[in-house]
Every structure is written in C-alpha cells, then in structure tokens.
Amino acid sequence: MTFRRFLLSTLVTSLALLASPAHATLRVLACEPEWGALARELGGDLVDVSIATNARQDPHQIQAKPSLIARTRNADLVVCTGAELEVGWLPVLLQQSGNEKVQPGQPGNFSAADFVRKLDVPTRLDRSQGDVHAAGNPHIQTDPRNIARVAAALGARLQQVDPQHASEYARLQADFEKRWQQAIARWTAQGASLKGQSVVSQHKAFVYLYDWLGLKEVAVLEPKPGVEPTPSHLQEVLSALKASPARMVVFAAYQDPRPSEWLSRNAGIPAVRVPFTVGGTDGAKDLFGLFDDTLARLLAAEAGR
Numbered sequence: 001m002t003f004r005r006f007l008l009s010t011l012v013t014s015l016a017l018l019a020s021p022a023h024a025t026l027r028v029l030a031c032e033p034e035w036g037a038l039a040r041e042l043g044g045d046l047v048d049v050s051i052a053t054n055a056r057q058d059p060h061q062i063q064a065k066p067s068l069i070a071r072t073r074n075a076d077l078v079v080c081t082g083a084e085l086e087v088g089w090l091p092v093l094l095q096q097s098g099n100e101k102v103q104p105g106q107p108g109n110f111s112a113a114d115f116v117r118k119l120d121v122p123t124r125l126d127r128s129q130g131d132v133h134a135a136g137n138p139h140i141q142t143d144p145r146n147i148a149r150v151a152a153a154l155g156a157r158l159q160q161v162d163p164q165h166a167s168e169y170a171r172l173q174a175d176f177e178k179r180w181q182q183a184i185a186r187w188t189a190q191g192a193s194l195k196g197q198s199v200v201s202q203h204k205a206f207v208y209l210y211d212w213l214g215l216k217e218v219a220v221l222e223p224k225p226g227v228e229p230t231p232s233h234l235q236e237v238l239s240a241l242k243a244s245p246a247r248m249v250v251f252a253a254y255q256d257p258r259p260s261e262w263l264s265r266n267a268g269i270p271a272v273r274v275p276f277t278v279g280g281t282d283g284a285k286d287l288f289g290l291f292d293d294t295l296a297r298l299l300a301a302e303a304g305r
Helices: 003-019 031-044 067-072 090-097 144-161 163-194 205-212 229-241 258-267 289-303
Strands: 026-030 047-051 077-080 109-111 198-201 214-220 248-252 271-274
Touching: 026 031, 026 248, 031 047, 031 077, 031 144, 031 289, 090 109, 090 205, 109 144, 144 205, 144 229, 163 205, 163 289, 205 214, 214 229, 229 258, 248 258, 248 289, 258 271, 271 289
Parallel strands: 026 047, 026 077, 077 109, 198 214, 198 248, 248 271
Antiparallel strands: none
C-alpha cells in the first residue's frame, strides 16, 4: 500500500468512527456494595458504577471525603439505601457536590428503602435508645425478596433517567427477575430447616433475614443499637441463654468478631460470620453469591459443622 493510500484509508476509518453514535454510559454512584451489584445487573454495559463503601466498612459511619464528593458531582444517578442509614454522610456529599440531578426529589436520587416494607419502625424516638432510625431498620438487603422489589423500582428509574436505552434496561431487568425468582425459590427451600431456630445477633442488623427465614432473635449483644457491648451486658445475655438457649450467634463481616466469639466460647454455640453485603466474604462476590454463602454458613452452624 502506498503512503497516499494509507493516509486515505486512515482518514476513511476515522470518519467512520466519528459518524458512529457514541455508546452512552450512565454514571452511577452506589452508596453500598449491594446496590452497586444490582445496578450492574440491571444496567450491564450501559452503566459505569462506582461504590462509596466496601463490605468491611460500617455503612453508618463513613467520612464524606473529597473523592466521594467528586464522584457525586459526576454522577447521573445516586443509589443508596435511605431510611437514614447514610444520614451522617450522604447529605454532605449531595450538598457539596453541587449536582442538581442527584438531589433529593430528583430522578437521579434513588433510595432503595422507599420501595420495601420496613421492620422495627420505632413508636417512640429517644436518643437514649441508641442509634435508632425513625424510618425503621435500614438493613433491607438481607432479605432477597427486598432485592426483587428494589430491582423493579431501580429498573424503572434507569429507564427514566436514560430513556434512549429504555428497551435494553427492560430486557436486563426481565432477565434478572427471572434468574432471581428462581434463586429465591431455591434459597427458601434450602433454608426451610432454619425456621423457628433461636439466634443471637451482635447488632440489630438481620431482622429482614430472620423475617424471611423464620429465625427467632432471642438476644442482641449490643445493649442499644450502635453501642458496643460491655462485659456486664455480655454476662447478662449469657445468663439469659441458660433459660432460653440459642442455636448460634450471628455477626456481620464488617464487625469486630470478639463479642460474638466470646459468647460462642462461653455458651457453646457457633459464631456465624455472614457477608451482610456483596464482598463481605470470598463466596459473596455478587448478589447471588451473597445469599448462597449466607445460607451455607447458617446451615453449617445449624448442623454443628
């Protein structure tokens, strides 16, 4: 090929690329890993997802760092739990970002908890009760049925903020819903033997998980939500378990395991570390793995393994 022909070929290729429509990417900032994973399921290659927290962090206590403010500023859609889970840091991100698209009330602001039935809604609010959320318990992601409800709402929101690709979002949502409902049926069958089992929780973080599986929470290691357990309170829980034994003590991957391990040793029951969110354990690499691994760990403890 002559140099002239080479230049002509290069020019034609460049013009063809310029003439092709750009592949639009919707920038999504997810507050927690579970919503980042869900956004990827429902958005596929159409979304560029970043996540504000990781599975080893307490989502209640995050710093509004400049890097997070910058990501909020550039986001087309912010997907968070809501129900006051991020009340200590998300308002700062939104305010300082200056991004009108993602402010409360705008299509670019999505709160997952708005689309599910909340449990543990307090009848009285008092700071002496500890870290109590007025809207109810925010840890909705521990019930896969809630994930399904949020997925339906988030799929519709993606179509709203990016109508050019609405049909593709609809296809991805339908595909996810089919696979997810099949998985829920499988998990529910696997977890049937857990129904009625008594458990202790380190933090009041699993009410939705217990509601789904029929587990019975008989004690919580934290004397109040968000308050670290004291030696005296741990002794009180241990004494109470002599009258009402529990099958296991459950704690989230991001939590200090020592209180649960103490109770495990002294009460002779397994301490179960559950992933709590995507990435919490090696087996919880995505939403499906999150519940596969959670069920496996609970069933192993029930079987005494």
